[in-house]
Amino acid sequence: MFERYDPRNWTIAWDELGTAALAIVLASAVAYVLYRVVFAVVIRLARQSDSPVDDLILQRIRHPIKWSLIAVAVTVAAQNDPLMHQYWEPVAQFVRPALLGWIAYSLVKAFTAVLELRLDQAADPVAVRSRRTRIAILSRTATIAIIIITIGLMLLAIPSVKSIGTTLLASAGLAALAIGAAAQPALKSLIAGLQIAITEPLRLGDLVVVDGHTGRVEEIHMAYIIVRTWDERAIVVPTAQILDHSFENWSRKNEQLTGPIFLHLDPIAEIDPIRAEFERFVGEHELWDGRTAQLLMTNAYPESIELRLSVSARTIADVWNLRCAVREHMLAWLRKEQPEALIRHRLEVEAANQRVGQ
Incomplete structure (x- = not known):
């Protein structure tokens, strides 16, 4: 009825756990040393350049690259250890998408910082406002897309969620209608934000009159726009309203x-x-x-x-x-x-x- 206690089984189990733990430590140490060596060389090469662009990109991506190298090293070590592979693989199904999303997010932020740095060197204030508006909207759009894709990949690692996704795909017509109806306000705001970035009816820093309120465009988000009035009030305007209703832009081309x-x-x-x-x-x-x-x-x-x-x-x-x-x-x-x-x-x-x- 009960299995007989055998000390040798416990000894074997502890040996296997010790071996797996040692493999994890060694793989992490090798990956960390490789990360330090590679980044030391890359940073030295970047310092030889007069442009601060290289430093900004390296500063943004160094942490996600470090943890990604450690995760790759642990995955390689787990291929040679059945016990380690048994416990690591379920965790890795969540870790890998998260690290990929972190790298993509860091790259978007790095290139956004680089573009904004170059904007500070431009002489034309109207061109600066125009480019800053496009950078802000497109970077937020890319960030939202990265977050949605990352969460989706992580959820697909759960068997029950994966089966639900398969069932929904089987009835794609009904699912598309339901999702489209539920996400209509969000999709409308997303499309309006992209349209503002492309057509530029207003930009960051423009002086506008919206619903009788006069102020400067302080922030442009996918769902709303912040207009700061002269008395420091913040007027929140839905993004779709900018395209659906008329408004005054006093600094469309210049401020003359x-x-x-x-x-x-x-x-x-x-x-x-x-x-x-x-x-x-x-x-x-x-x-x-x-x-x-x-x-x-x-x-x-x-x-x-x-x-x-x-x-x-x-x-x-x-x-x-x-x-x-x-x-x-x-x-x-x-x-x-x-x-x-x-x-x-x-x-x-x-x-x-x-x-x-x-």
């Missing part, structure tokens, strides 16, 4: 804009002196880029007139500051030189009483 200043004056105002003072002030201002400085009467009402003063500057921030400066100066000049041009709607009770008393 023309901004208006509106003055509402009394019809008695003399326009020529106002125009001359406006052109003099703008022409002497340091923020003006020399492109546009124009004053036009755009509307006339029974009790007022509307003057539009247009100015331009090199950047959007300069346009805003120049508009504020022009508005402040022109109102001060009108109060001093043409006070009758300013519209007044006041009830002066004391002056009216004095006139009645006379």
